[in-house]
Amino acid sequence: MTCNDYKDLLMGYLDGELSEGQKQELEKHLQTCSACREELESFRKLIAITDEVTLLEPEDKLWELYWGGIYNRIERSLGWMLFGIAAIALLIYGGFETVKALVKDPTIGIILKIGICAMIGGLVILFVSVLRERLFFWNHDRYKDVRR
Ligand SMILES: [Zn+2]
Structure with a gap:
């Protein structure tokens, strides 16, 4: 042999x-x-x-951690998205209603009307901007995690 x-x-x-x-x-x-x-x-x-x-059984543990992380991320971003969309919708609706009431109200001066309209418009833009920033960072967080 x-x-x-x-x-x-x-x-x-x-x-x-x-x-x-x-x-x-x-x-x-x-x-x-x-x-x-x-x-x-x-x-x-x-x-x-x-x-x-x-x-x-480290494989199971790894998968658990992996999917746990992904799930948390999806959950959080979904939360942000729903919150953002609802907030924007409410702001637009509320803003629109306010503007309508303002325009109809003859006791409020034109300067105040313009001021309040601008403020509401600014709030809507801020919300959209914050939400876009969150989604942008969420996308980049994902790649950071993959590298780790
Ligand atoms: Zn031998």
Whole structure:
């Protein structure tokens, strides 16, 4: 038997699947061949690592963390989007109603009317701007996370 033949037996040896004859022959060879002893050692380490990995189930943990993060992000951005859209809609509606009432009201001076209209318009623009900024940063956060 050559070293390669013995190397084929090593995994079976560690799993206890060899016949008594094969086992004795391999053990005899291991006493004289350091290359095969090293191979056996590296197999042992591999099995130890594999056992550890199976025990901790890090893949599950990683996926949990990964999806947890993604889910949080989607949830938050959805929250922001709904909030933003609702706020803008309410502001536009409320602003429109206010402007209508203002224009009809003869007791309010023209300067005050223009001032209030401008203020409402400014608020709407601010809300749209803040929301766009949030969405922009959310997009960039995603790439930061991927790199980590
Ligand atoms: Zn050998």
